[in-house]
Amino acid sequence: MKKLTILFLAMVIFSCNNQPDKGASDNNSEIASQGKIPKTEKEVGSNTTINDYSQVETEKAVEPDTIKTNDNQDINYQPADNNNTNQFEDNFIGFASFYMQFDKPKQTFILKADEDKTITCKEGTKLTVNENSFITSSGDSVTGDIEIRVKEYYKISDILLANLSTTSNRDILETGGMIYIEAFSNGEECELKKGATIEIAFPAKDKKDDMQLFSGNWESDKVNWILKETIPVDSEENAGFTFVEKMPEFPGGQQKLMDYLSKNIKYPTRAKESGIQGTVYITFIVNEDGNTEDIRVVRGVDSSLNQAAISAIEQMPKWTPGKQGGEYVKVNMNLPIRFSLGGEDFSTNNIDYAKEFEKQVNDSNLSNTEMLEISHYIFSTSKLGWINCDRFFRDNSPKVDFLVNIGTSKQVDIKIVFNTINSILTGSTSGGKYIFDNVPTGHSVTLVALKYEKDQYYLAIKKTKITREEEQVLDFEPVTMARLKAEMEKLNRI
Incomplete structure (x- = not known):
């Protein structure tokens, strides 16, 4: 007798709202007026694009131990013998321009402007772009190809080396990831047209509540994150949210949902006799009362298997409904249901999460199968940028006010990296001190400091604790770009 196994994977797709930021170009005039190298986004060469929303990375031709001055002269990281500090300070290009030497390459995707596409970036960010969403900077609708360029910042090292931090005015933020997005058509910069949005899914290993979307404004070489209003994905009258503060839950949790499906889905006789098997992808809504509705087959296998999956969803007991803003709301759910005969392996195309789940499955023992957790923070944004x-x-x-003694040093940049949350603070200098305002006491942190003195960059890293009394003193050592990058990468293990 053939063995029957029905596997399933529930995945909730979240929706994200994002807001634009004052892009790097807006800050260039201010930096240029100070005699610094503008903080610009690097252009992608014509030889770095691949059609059909393929991904490429631009290369950076930067010597590992040199940087460029305003007049394009190399500065080597070697101690100087000259005692004239002012002479060397004249060569200082500014920390913003220094950090540009570590700028991450953009990932480039080429899409058809008249098609809906979801693209997945190298570090897991997913962007869903709807058809005919873009206009050029001159207001013309985009036809043909649209080029999407993306940079991702999830690691502490990447955030630090991009001169980014996590504050909104004076409030501390805990980040779930940062990205930079821009779009071009035939070399002309594009923007989303009025009413159009891009859905952004930030990957999350340990999903946390109350995440929101912020856009970044650059002010005096520092980024300030501005909270933007969330845009719900509800274009159809009966549409639900794809992400809410509290997601719907099947009675008893995921394991009970697995048990319910394995007990209540009956393999159709005709399909069994014909040897038909495969995965039916179902989408449905859990409404405000916890009932399932608007059940549809996104991709089916056979009419009898499709109907068996639909019937199981229709007969489900009430779920605990999802909540947003303290109110019960409709929420979209997706559920792949796998029909398998004889324990044979089944693979799906372009569904990575299903593949990974199926790798974990022992068809003879479904009860011991652990579900693959797919978590994202998803918002919709009507603007691009940071x-x-x-x-x-x-x-x-x-x-x-947390103080670090910097003595007579004039060119110093220090950041606080919290050891238990994804937060990075920046401060300001005053009277021989580097000052961080309004920092909560009791937290273990790592101080990361750079200074420029006598034609040489120096690095100090110190683990400490935020206290009321102690003023910090740092021990600086000469550093090359290669060593600086290596030291920053060590902080990813904090």
């Missing part, structure tokens, strides 16, 4: 998925870090600990 985008950050964050939540406000709420801490009731007493706040202090």
